[in-house]
Amino acid sequence: MxxxxxxxxxxxxxxxxxxxxxxxxxxxxxxxxxxxxxxxxxxxxxxxxxxxxxxxxxxxxxxxxxxxxxxxxxxxxxxxxxxxxxxxxxxxxxxxxxxxxxxxxxxxxxxxxxxxxxxxxxxxxxxxxxxxxxxxxPVVDERPVWVHHGSSLSQGSGAASPSTTWVALAAPHLQLRNLGLGGGALLDASTARAVRDLPADVVSLELGINVVNADAMRLRAFTPAVHGFLDTVREGHPATPLLVVTPLHCALHEDTPGPGAFDLDALARGEVRFTATGTPEPGRLTLSSLRAELERVVRQRQADDPHLHLVDGLELFGAADEAAHPLPDALHLDAVSHRLVAERFAPHLRRALPGPPGR
Structure with a gap:
């Protein structure tokens, strides 16, 4: 057939x-x-x-x-x-x-x-x-719809297989649309409109790592870009649970700005690893400074948006986790870490969208 x-x-x-x-x-x-x-x-x-x-x-x-x-x-x-x-x-x-x-x-x-x-x-x-x-x-999928946007971490780099990325594992009771875009979570207005226009019962946004490793913005541009992205999503989803995920721990960029680059010494050994090439200076974003600003923006907006939720990326994958499960290429999760992040993110989805699972 x-x-x-x-x-x-x-x-x-x-x-x-x-x-x-x-x-x-x-x-x-x-x-x-x-x-x-x-x-x-x-x-x-x-x-x-x-x-x-x-x-x-x-x-x-x-x-x-x-x-x-x-x-x-x-x-x-x-x-x-x-x-x-x-x-x-x-x-x-x-x-x-x-x-x-x-x-x-x-x-x-x-x-x-x-x-x-x-x-x-x-x-x-x-x-x-x-x-x-x-x-x-055919199957008519009646489960609630979860729209997620993020970086290559969300797209699934380092996962063992497509149904074992952390996003795929986090909520089997939801209907997933994964807009994780490797290198593409850069607060683009067109992506915000795409998220805005999709049907969704819950939306989540993993933001930050691509902004830093692309060295795409300084603090002055980042803050209004986050507000604009969230404003656009809210145009289509004014009361939908919206989870903003701050960056997971990545020692490479915690205190060193981008741009990121391939580690040439590692390539000479036949290994793929990344390095950070930026120099810290006022207004230049690292994961530490970006994480703090993103949290500040979300806390500010929560005063007028009861359906906006902050998920601390360090609670999903922190410094101790990276020490126990080193990032294989210094940037992306391994298969074990994908499962770990999924287990820790799942309760946030359940709290944001309570109710019995269904298919």
Whole structure:
């Protein structure tokens, strides 16, 4: 049985672009992509973090045909092939990669069940076809919608697989739209409008690390940019629970500004690591100074916004956590740390959006 590659079966994308061969999931709308066609942003938003093929039925095998594109940098070891996760009734039962454009899961228990194939979080994935052995029908997902925006930490860098990023693990009882954009959490007005326009029962924003490691703003520009971003989101979600997550601990940038860069000595050893190249000076942002200012802005706004919540990133992943679980490349979480952050963030979602889970 061939499944149509439509929104009935492909969940978690903001848009599905029809291509000559199939469909390409996007996590930013077309107008936003046209408005600011930055290569880094366009690469990240077409990597389908949080996007999955979903159906219910009795099947024994699933086959996807895909056209996968991996990002690479000259002189930098390539990322391994993207991982596809198979979840059955919420349980992770299989992981694989694409073999010459074929993603195959066999031995699926043949009973009526919910089947989800999660697409790689860091690999542009054009879907060409989806075939199942058995019968399948679309799922109407009635769970509350969670829209999340953040950096590569939210997109899933360092996670073992797409359904085990901290964002994917934090709230299985919610319907996820992950707008985590590697290198792209820079308080762009177009991203704020994209968040504003999406249906959402809860919204969260992981902000700060990209502003610092891109050396994108000084304090003078950062503060009004945060206000403007939150104002725009509130235009579409005036009373929706809104969680602002301050930066997780990253020793690299705690007291050293960006820009960040590849560590050339590490590259010479065949390792990917990052370094901070900025010089501290008044108004130049580090994670420590940015975290304090972001907290001040949120506290100020909470006086008039009872649905605005602050999540301290150091409580999700602090200095002691980094000492126990060093960041493999000095910037991104490892697989264990993704699970740790998910466990600590989940209670914030439950408090913001109480109620029984549902599907």
């Amino acid at each position: 061939d499944l149509p590659l439509t929104e009935q079966y492909v969940h978690g994308a903001v848009e599905l672009e029809t291509t000559a061969r199939g469909v390409l999931p996007h996590r930013l709308p077309a107008w936003a992509r046209r408005q600011f066609p930055d290569p880094q942003l366009l690469t990240a938003e077409a990597q389908p973090s949080g996007v999955r093929v979903v159906f219910r039925g009795t099947v024994s095998a699933v086959e996807l045909r895909v056209e996968a594109t991996r990002q690479s940098y000259p002189g930098v070891p390539p990322r391994p092939p993207g991982v596809y996760d198979l979840r059955v009734d919420g349980e992770l039962v299989g992981l694989t990669t694409a073999d010459e454009g074929r993603v195959v899961f066999t031995g699926v228990p043949a009973r009526d069940q919910l089947v989800e194939v999660w697409l790689p979080q860091h690999e542009r994935t054009e879907l060409l076809s989806c075939r199942v052995e058995g019968s399948a029908r």
